[in-house]
Amino acid sequence: MNLVLSQRISQNITQELSLNLRQHIFDTRAELAQTLRGEKFKPSAVCSQCHHKLTAAETLKGFNDNPHDFTTECPKCDHRFPASLISYDQLSHVELQFYCALQVLEQLRGFDHFTPEEISRANQSVFQSAIIHFGGLRQAFEKIDRSYGFDEIGAWREKVQPFLGRLPDTVIAECVDVPVSAIRYMRRKLRISCFRFSEIEA
Numbered sequence: 001m002n003l004v005l006s007q008r009i010s011q012n013i014t015q016e017l018s019l020n021l022r023q024h025i026f027d028t029r030a031e032l033a034q035t036l037r038g039e040k041f042k043p044s045a046v047c048s049q050c051h052h053k054l055t056a057a058e059t060l061k062g063f064n065d066n067p068h069d070f071t072t073e074c075p076k077c078d079h080r081f082p083a084s085l086i087s088y089d090q091l092s093h094v095e096l097q098f099y100c101a102l103q104v105l106e107q108l109r110g111f112d113h114f115t116p117e118e119i120s121r122a123n124q125s126v127f128q129s130a131i132i133h134f135g136g137l138r139q140a141f142e143k144i145d146r147s148y149g150f151d152e153i154g155a156w157r158e159k160v161q162p163f164l165g166r167l168p169d170t171v172i173a174e175c176v177d178v179p180v181s182a183i184r185y186m187r188r189k190l191r192i193s194c195f196r197f198s199e200i201e202a
Helices: 003-037 056-062 101-108 116-122 124-134 137-143 157-163 169-176 180-189
Strands: 040-044 084-088 093-097
Touching: 003 040, 003 056, 003 124, 003 157, 003 169, 040 056, 040 124, 084 124, 093 124, 101 124, 101 137, 116 124, 124 137, 157 169, 157 180, 169 180
Parallel strands: none
Antiparallel strands: 040 084, 084 093
16 A cells, blocks of 8 residues: 555544544534523534535534635535524424524624523524534623623533533533533542543544
């Protein structure tokens, strides 16, 4: 096997592992968000050209962080198209626009004095996309140097326990908007091993 081919195979394996890790973290983080907020949501993206059904990780990777381009890129044929976000409740579901992180931040400007309920009513797509990309509104507003004085999540300690070790401490801390040290202390007190990339199968 020549060196160039070996390097390409190694690169493909690395990319596959990276996508698997992103998919695991996304799926588990969405499960955590549902536990914390009582809301279930997932991206939905089917290429309108080749009909490939994108995973959440592929959808996120396909965004190009352009505030005016509301599309993701199909990894199979490179076609760009809008992605959706399906939000579920106990009785029904609604299909929303799925925004990239930069688009969320752009559309949140001027809303830092609105409650979470008001923001959700004004633009549910932005609200749900903010949870996916940043864990919550306060964390999103911090990215644009705005303080946010409204609480989104109440009692969270018991709710996060099943996720300790299944997600990096940093991800859990972001989702509940607390210092990483608080999550790390809780995990160690419960004698739960930290999240390890090696446990995610290729």
